[in-house]
Amino acid sequence: MVHISRREAVLGAAALGAGAALSACSGPGDGSGQTAGGDLALPTYTPFDGAPPDWPGDDVLLDGYRTYPADPIVGVEEPPGDGEPVSFITNIPGAIPPQMADNPFWQAMNTAIGSELRIEMAPNADYETKFQTRIASGDLPDMINIPVTTPDLPGLLSATCMDLTEHLSGDAVSAYPYLANLGPEYWRGCVADGAIYGVPVPRLFSRNFVVLTRRDLLQARGVDPDVQVTTWDEFVDLCRELTRPAENTWALTRVPANIAHMAAGIPNGWHRAEDGSFTHYIEHENMTASLEAQAQLFEAGVLNPDSFVANASTRKEWFSGGSAAMDYDSFIAWTQYESENLGTPDFSVGGIVAPSYQGAEPVQWLGGALNNITGFSADSSHSAETLLGIANYLAAPFGTAEYLLKKYGVRGEQHELDGTDPIPTSRGVQEVGIGLQYICDAPTAYYFPGDPGVPERQHAVQERMKDVLSKDDGYGLYSATRDQKAAEIETPVWDAMNEMVQGRRSLSEYPDVVATWRENGGARIAEELAEAHEASGLA
Incomplete structure (x- = not known):
């Protein structure tokens, strides 16, 4: 989202669900920082040098892969948590999974993160009501799945969430390499009043x-x-x-x-x-x-x-x-x-x-840039660095050890290997869907374990679309x-x-x-968007 004072009431994010715009900016990875209007520099986009794709994409088009790498890259050496529980509220698109005490995958993620993840879930149909109730009560978790269609989103972000600008603006994001792997079109939706108030959950082309x-x-x-x-x-x-x-x-x-x-x-x-x-x-x-x-x-x-x-x-x-x-x-x-x-x-x-x-x-x-924004409660007892470290872990891209764990769980429990491909077990199907992808995520990769024909077909269709993409110029404008x-x-x-x-x-x-x-x-509306x-x- 681009910046201007809320007093002028011309910017915000109620329009985020309408689609994504790739507004004019400097090239990916040039270190200059992308501007979001005013003096704010968006996080410098630095693509993660990970697994080479079989079908390459770019900062908009998605990479495709035949198989999972045999030796996944380890990008997070130490658990990012601080040892204290971290709470999160989110929607869940499918069935509610087994809760933490009965869910070995959840327990494994707690160990990897270094903090117990206390995740409160609601089915998609019920989440908006639950979200609005929690906002109204002021009883907020440490991390909040904020729908992009939330009314007066800029006001909500600036009133309830941590200002993350000093930790993410420009080259500061380099402390979080997986977050730096997210392009400026995603971060634009996390800005209000000239500050960055959350981390993006990216979608874009995957929603074409x-x-x-x-x-x-x-x-x-x-x-x-x-x-x-x-x-x-x-x-x-x-x-x-x-x-x-x-x-x-x-x-x-x-x-x-x-x-x-x-x-x-x-x-x-x-x-x-x-x-x-x-x-x-x-x-x-x-x-x-x-x-x-x-x-x-x-x-x-x-x-x-x-x-x-x-x-x-x-x-x-x-x-x-x-x-x-x-x-x-x-x-x-x-x-x-x-x-x-x-x-x-x-x-x-x-x-x-x-x-x-x-x-x-x-x-x-072109599909909408964001699924949701994750804000960090301004009243959280955790530091911004801790919460950003957790988000960074969950933004791990395809080909990393972190991605393998968060998406497929532990070998022998939530998945088995077919060659180097993780094939979900019946336990994995039940246990893995705890909503981690709504804290933060990597851009989608075309990949289907055990069947490379699926990503090959998806990438081929993407190639037919790439030269005539149409963006929504209203994205990020209030x-x-x-x-x-x-x-x-x-x-x-x-x-x-x-x-x-x-x-x-x-x-x-x-x-x-x-x-x-x-x-x-x-x-x-047209006049206000032009302004x-x-x-x-x-x-």
Whole structure:
């Protein structure tokens, strides 16, 4: 997040969930420090010299690996903890794992960290309520998983969290090499009032969305399992070929709306024009074309009939169970699908990038930079150095001994080796998910133990996307109106879009829908983002 005084109320982070921007900055690892507006230097980006990737990425694209190194690098020689318990509150995406007393993995991590990790967990659906309750009570743990959509995030960070600037700004971050391995686009989201108030949990490209395909089902239908389509018409034809209503099988779990936006050449999120003005993608002149593209899928009958009312869990069941050949989700979901279906013979996932709709130049939306920010309570009895040391350990990248332990646990307990690859045991599946990845993490690596074909396919799809990435220019810029009213004024837009795709409303009404959005706050948000960008000092 870029800096300006909160009194001017033009910067903050309520927009972090909308996507990531790679704003103008000096090159990675040049030692100069990246500026975040004002005089603050972001942590100097110094890529960790670790395991050479089989499929190289860069500071945005992800590295891919066939196998885990036989001799993982040890980057943390001494446990970073101070011997006293460290508390943390977080969400958990899956089942709540065995608690510390019954969880040997958790106990092993306590030993490696050098402090007992007292982790309070809540399911995803309950976390926001738990988080807000704890904030309101003032009874905060030492380390806090702070959602990036938190209202008035700059105020919360500066009021409740340690100022970490002196420990992280510029070359000071070199004391924490794994944290220095995180690029400036991640740290920008951790700044408020000209200071660094937390550590990032990075995502970015791993949250790029694609049309995920069941390669095994495509092949069974006589379709190239790695098929790519270049036009929307070809995509619709493929969907028709994969749909068998009499067999209760459908091409798609839902309308891939954002893929249609990309196919129509619509920029990601908020777009900044050369004159400095901001527009939202829903205002783009090609939005009607995108809605037409989506309506084609509905009219072709290639969507599960319950797609507009089903929740995410149900859609995942359709895809995993084979009643849908394609889903619309991220690279993270791709890996999860592969992991959760190891017992399904021939189960295999591929990806289709956005094709062109009616000759438009398609783009690929870059995923959101952060999953969350981890703040350190200003009232914690631990030093900033201790908590940063723990975060540094958990930011260990692929190929290190620390990464192997935090992701796969102890050999013979939570994993066994297949060659040099750690294969989770049944215990590992149950015990490892204690939420360490939400304290801090490394950029995602394409890797799947025991099956190098998965990262090879993922990297190949990434290569198809890299030259036309579209960032959200609103990332890291604060708009008070967006903070307060975005959901209220956007919900009618999404509802109208769904009705138009299903033929219940005319596409001719769309300009009026957008006009209402602008009148109710959209235009003011655009003005505030332009003011924020001008004040930020960013190019």
